[in-house]
Amino acid sequence: MTVDTDLCIGSGACVLSAPEGFELDAARQSCPRHEVMGPSDAVLDAAENCPVEAIAIVEEGSGAAVFPPAD
Numbered sequence: 001m002t003v004d005t006d007l008c009i010g011s012g013a014c015v016l017s018a019p020e021g022f023e024l025d026a027a028r029q030s031c032p033r034h035e036v037m038g039p040s041d042a043v044l045d046a047a048e049n050c051p052v053e054a055i056a057i058v059e060e061g062s063g064a065a066v067f068p069p070a071d
């Protein structure tokens with residue numbers, strides 16, 4: 001997963017809802033804790049609830065979009 005730091009406004013919502021997936025850096029930008037991790041409903045919820053849709057999740061290997069979903 002990735003966080004677009006041009007979009008992230010540092011709300012911290014993803015860190016609160018999925019602390020295993022995200023942390024805030026010194027500039028209050030969200031950073032994924034892991035480039036690759038197993039499926040996580042909490043991380044998916046965090047991506048869905050990010051107010052600026054800064055979080056992108058793809059399947060390892062296939063690269064298929066998990067969030068935002070492909071059209």
Ligand code: SF4
Binds near residue numbers: 009012015030046
């Ligand atoms: S929820 Fe979105 S805007 Fe808020 S810290 Fe996480 S990535 Fe940034």
